[in-house]
Amino acid sequence: MPTEPAITLRNVTFSYGAAPVLEDVGFSVGPREAVCLVGPNGGGKTTLVKLILGLLTPRRGEVRLFGQPPRSSRRRAGYMPQHVQYDPRFPVSVMDVVLMGRLGQGGLRGLTGWYGRADRHAALDALEQVGMKEFRRRPFGSLSGGERQRVLIARAVCCGPDLLLLDEPTSNIDTLVEARLLKLLGELNTRMAIVLVSHDLGFVSGLVERVICVNRRVVVHPTSELTGETIRDLYGSEVRMVRHDEFFH
Amino acid sequence: MSTCLKHTGQVDNLSYERFMVDFIQALNDPATAFLRYALLAGLLASVSLGVVGSYVVTRRITYIAAAIAHSVLGGIGVAVYLNVVKHWHWCDPMLGATVAALMAAVVIGLVSLYAREREDTVISAVWVIGMSTGLLFFAKTPGYINPMSYLFGNILLISARDVWLVAAMGAVVVALGLGFYNKLLAVCFDEEFAALRGVRVKLYYLLLLCLTAITVVLLVRVVGIVLVIALVTLPAAIAGHFARQLWQMMIAAVLCSMVFVVSGLALSYPMNLPSGPVIVLIAGAAYLLVALLARLRRRHGA
Numbered sequence: 001m002p003t004e005p006a007i008t009l010r011n012v013t014f015s016y017g018a019a020p021v022l023e024d025v026g027f028s029v030g031p032r033e034a035v036c037l038v039g040p041n042g043g044g045k046t047t048l049v050k051l052i053l054g055l056l057t058p059r060r061g062e063v064r065l066f067g068q069p070p071r072s073s074r075r076r077a078g079y080m081p082q083h084v085q086y087d088p089r090f091p092v093s094v095m096d097v098v099l100m101g102r103l104g105q106g107g108l109r110g111l112t113g114w115y116g117r118a119d120r121h122a123a124l125d126a127l128e129q130v131g132m133k134e135f136r137r138r139p140f141g142s143l144s145g146g147e148r149q150r151v152l153i154a155r156a157v158c159c160g161p162d163l164l165l166l167d168e169p170t171s172n173i174d175t176l177v178e179a180r181l182l183k184l185l186g187e188l189n190t191r192m193a194i195v196l197v198s199h200d201l202g203f204v205s206g207l208v209e210r211v212i213c214v215n216r217r218v219v220v221h222p223t224s225e226l227t228g229e230t231i232r233d234l235y236g237s238e239v240r241m242v243r244h245d246e247f248f249h
Numbered sequence: 250m251s252t253c254l255k256h257t258g259q260v261d262n263l264s265y266e267r268f269m270v271d272f273i274q275a276l277n278d279p280a281t282a283f284l285r286y287a288l289l290a291g292l293l294a295s296v297s298l299g300v301v302g303s304y305v306v307t308r309r310i311t312y313i314a315a316a317i318a319h320s321v322l323g324g325i326g327v328a329v330y331l332n333v334v335k336h337w338h339w340c341d342p343m344l345g346a347t348v349a350a351l352m353a354a355v356v357i358g359l360v361s362l363y364a365r366e367r368e369d370t371v372i373s374a375v376w377v378i379g380m381s382t383g384l385l386f387f388a389k390t391p392g393y394i395n396p397m398s399y400l401f402g403n404i405l406l407i408s409a410r411d412v413w414l415v416a417a418m419g420a421v422v423v424a425l426g427l428g429f430y431n432k433l434l435a436v437c438f439d440e441e442f443a444a445l446r447g448v449r450v451k452l453y454y455l456l457l458l459c460l461t462a463i464t465v466v467l468l469v470r471v472v473g474i475v476l477v478i479a480l481v482t483l484p485a486a487i488a489g490h491f492a493r494q495l496w497q498m499m500i501a502a503v504l505c506s507m508v509f510v511v512s513g514l515a516l517s518y519p520m521n522l523p524s525g526p527v528i529v530l531i532a533g534a535a536y537l538l539v540a541l542l543a544r545l546r547r548r549h550g551a
Contacts (some may be wrong), residue, residue, distance in 0.1 A: 077445070096494060103431065103446040103447070103448055
């Protein structure tokens with residue numbers, strides 16, 4: 001079990017062009033902590049996730065994943081991207097997609113990428129946890145948006161990670177599945193750190209201890225401090241607050 | 250061989266059964282061994298075509314495959330020149346073709362991965378530089394060399410040695426293509442995620458381009474470098490209409506490719522037509538038919 005922080009950012013600045021997307025960002029996430037990144041579109045949430053995973057390199061500052069540069073430790077992270085650029089006619093089954101989470105292991109099997117019985121077992125288990133096991137033989141491209149999202153969550157879980165990074169996991173998912181997902185994340189959180197990107201503060205407030213507000217700069221709030229006012233400041237406009245505590249079990 | 254070619258050349262109203270009988274007889278005739286070699290080379294190459302073609306089509310790099318194919322002419326030109334002018338007798342056109350194809354694959358791959366050039370510009374540049382190099386070296390080689398036989402294939406030039414070469418190179422391609430199936434699938438489907446799982450994405454992309462390069466070379470004798478791209482893409486594209494998983498696509502593409510090669514040779518030889526274009530036209534017609542049927546079925550289904 002890791003004891004060092006899962007994520008540490010110090011004075012991180014990043015820009016695609018001239019204008020900085022993120023400026024002087026610093027925070028850390030504990031080994032068994034759950035946090036949520038919130039903020040307006042274009043505020044830098046996905047950029048921040050990609051910096052954490054070493055998919056992007058900061059202009060200034062330092063990113064550490066389990067105390068190491070992200071590129072050397074990112075196999076310990078399970079990642080669900082917001083968008084997968086994929087061809088709907090790509091001939092790949094749900095099971096094929098989830099099994100990709102088992103790539104990158106050591107030894108001879110890691111070299112060739114062949115899957116063993118343990119890998120299949122882990123993939124089926126992950127599919128079961130998101131309620132998609134009966135879809136395992138279906139072509140990935142034939143699924144609805146919400147179903148695809150659940151498969152991608154299963155792929156991230158199937159990595160056996162110490163940190164789970166989910167970018168907008170609930171954007172296409174209905175409230176019933178959402179409740180189930182919340183329960184799953186609660187269980188997983190006993191074994192791993194979780195970082196969610198979400199607009200849905202109602203969904204995350206039962207799970208996360210802190211909300212990290214990202215809009216070029218970063219401000220961290222404990223969940224209990226969140227009020228309509230702080231959210232309004234963050235998004236820069238009136239936000240409709242919907243309480244749905246009734247789905248928390 | 251001559252009797253067979255003569256009477257089919259002059260008589261148009263013979264029945265197709267007669268053509269088939271001629272074709273099967275010719276396959277057994279020692280005088281037309283090249284036909285047997287062409288059939289064998291085509292069937293062996295079909296296995297690589299199905300495996301690599303499926304990656305090429307799903308990863309959407311058919312244009313890169315086309316550029317690699319055309320650049321092969323440069324390698325052939327240099328090899329023929331060295332062979333004739335410099336008396337490097339070991340320098341076979343197929344060796345030149347292989348070296349040129351691999352060079353083109355690595356150049357396109359590295360430039361598209363690392364340089365900030367537009368990928369399609371680089372692809373076009375490699376395409377025309379390769380062809381021009383080939384034509385210049387042909388021009389400087391004494392004696393008449395017909396580039397047509399390399400561009401569009403000529404089954405008369407196929408030897409037993411070529412068949413062995415196709416078998417050996419095809420075996421390497423298929424072993425690598427299937428051995429790293431899971432990694433190549435992950436790289437084709439979701440490169441970013443594959444990288445996060447520690448897969449060396451750039452390396453496997455280059456591997457895929459090199460496998461494509463070798464596959465293209467396998468069929469230069471039979472269908473030629475201009476037409477080979479049809480056999481890389483069309484069988485896989487047809488298979489894609491039926492397959493739910495990549496390995497199913499590969500199997501179906503191998504079978505399609507074999508059918509096109511056999512039927513193309515069986516049709517072209519007795520009718521005294523060049524076999525490359527006939528094979529490609531059969532593949533093209535089959536692809537259009539399947540695409541049309543799929544469209545009709547979708548409309549009815551909806």
